Amino acid sequence: MSQEPSFTFYTYSAATEPEEQRWAYTGIPDNFFGDVHSARAAVLELRNDVIDDPDGEWPRMHIEKIETLPVSKDTLLAFLNDGVGAFIKRYEIVETID
Numbered sequence: 001m002s003q004e005p006s007f008t009f010y011t012y013s014a015a016t017e018p019e020e021q022r023w024a025y026t027g028i029p030d031n032f033f034g035d036v037h038s039a040r041a042a043v044l045e046l047r048n049d050v051i052d053d054p055d056g057e058w059p060r061m062h063i064e065k066i067e068t069l070p071v072s073k074d075t076l077l078a079f080l081n082d083g084v085g086a087f088i089k090r091y092e093i094v095e096t097i098d
Helices: 036-052 073-082
Strands: 008-014 061-068 088-097
Touching: 008 036, 036 061, 036 088
Parallel strands: none
Antiparallel strands: 008 061, 061 088
């Protein structure tokens, strides 16, 4: 019996976002990265852009590690029909950037 692979990715979100709503479909795209270093670099670049804007207000941001469900036809259909949340097996906050 073959086992479909699952994958680990990283993303980020505003720390003010309610955890129970984190993976609800909002129409706002998420950014995903293959490693925590790339996710952190993106958040720091975003923070620098916000701080450089005199009207910008920086929210605390979480860097999150996500693990997908094993990739299969059914899980891909869930992803396509129901959004990213339907494809996530587990996630955890690995860092917070103030």
